[in-house]
Amino acid sequence: MKSKNFNGGTVLVFETGDEVVSTLTKFAKERSLSAAHFTAIGAFSDAALGYFDLQRKDYLKNEVKEQVEVVSLIGDIALDKGQPKVHAHVVVGKRDGAAMGGHLLEAHVRPTLELVLEHAGEQWKRKFDAESGLALIDLGAKGD
Secondary structure, three states, X not given: OEEEEEOOEEEEEEEOOOEHHHHHHHHHHHOOOOEEEEEEEEEXXXXXXXXXXXXXXXXXXXXXXXXXXXXXXXXXXXXXXXXXXXXXXXXXXXXXXXXXXXXXXXXXXXXXXXXXEEEOOOOOEEEEEOOOOEEEEOOOOOOO
């Protein structure tokens, strides 16, 4: 992955084989990002999409084992237990025009993914929500 800063953000260009979630998480940790949002387009060789089952309080995994276009990838980065955590949703398009979407659990890029990350200039924190079983952004949380 290559990156270049611009006023208020960063453009990241992922290359073939890069795993999106882990690479973006590593980037966020290296730069101590505590609040950002992003959008991206490109393509994946494979992906794992999640559907959150509220009763089980866990993700059901839907595997995509073919080349797909990234029609839309959006998400944010916020602190969870003091570390940057990526939260992303994606819609991918298949060869026949069918679309699949969900929470992005894992995906490998082929041939590229162009991601624009905008820094929020403040700190967002996640807090565990017992009802849903998820760590949700808490707008009332105080900065460190």
